Amino acid sequence: MAPVLLLLTAGGCKRQPGSVDPRPSELPPVAAGDLRPPEAFAIITNQEDRSRALFLEASRVLLHPRCANCHPSGDVPLQGTQWQPHEPPVVRGPEDRGVVGMECTSCHQDRNLEHARVPGAPNWHLAPLSMAWVGKSPRAVCEQLKDPARNGGKTLAQIVEHNAHDELVGWGWAPGWGREPAPGNQKLFGAIIAAWVETGAQCPTEEARP
């Protein structure tokens, strides 16, 4: 039954035939701009499968352009919803904060500047390359997020804390000037990450997509 359902629901996307989707089709549907609450995953009785499904839900935020534009896989921040390079041209520089004369914070203030359309939040700068997400699968993002060698030396508890309270993360839901916010809200997203950790912080299969 499962493979047939997968083909029907995958919409002809990149999933390999025979791959396992940890998210059963019984999960309630969700609008593009919303997140399923952690309770919705209680119907998945196997704890490891539930954990994988929770991460896939979280990946709808992590890989949303509001987050991933600042977690690029190259030296240039991205903007908009189509992975366009930053305009005007800027580069990450030696400390992910731009270069002398073109520092991120010469333009980006600690809050959005609505008239100038410049987004802003405290300490605006790029995530280091070890935390790059653009072009990666949810599984790859999951593995590096758990890895202290790549996540800035964070424990899982600190990963929960960062996602639930960091101000650059929070900007994803208050991006200003007609930009589409990340799905759901930071509180719900923090609760999903916490539930993922509580269920053993399992990573989905390479092919799995939310």
Ligand code: HEC
């Ligand atoms: C303005 C740029 C910017 C935006 C926007 C941004 N981040 Fe980040 N992010 C960073 C920087 C810089 C770091 C590194 C900070 C550190 O190590 O303490 C980081 C680190 C992280 C980490 C730490 C672990 C890791 O491996 O990546 C997580 C988790 C994270 N961000 C989540 C998010 C989420 C979720 C969003 C969107 C809702 C988001 N970020 C949006 C700049 C950004």
Ligand code: HEC
């Ligand atoms: C010369 C001014 C200037 C500098 C320097 C600058 N930015 Fe920007 N940035 C802008 C403006 C203006 C926008 C808004 C573009 C738009 O939305 O049309 C923007 C947008 C962005 C966005 C897109 C947000 C989104 O999701 O659409 C990110 C991410 C970003 N900048 C990161 C950075 C980082 C990181 C640096 C430093 C390496 C930096 N910027 C340096 C002016 C600047």
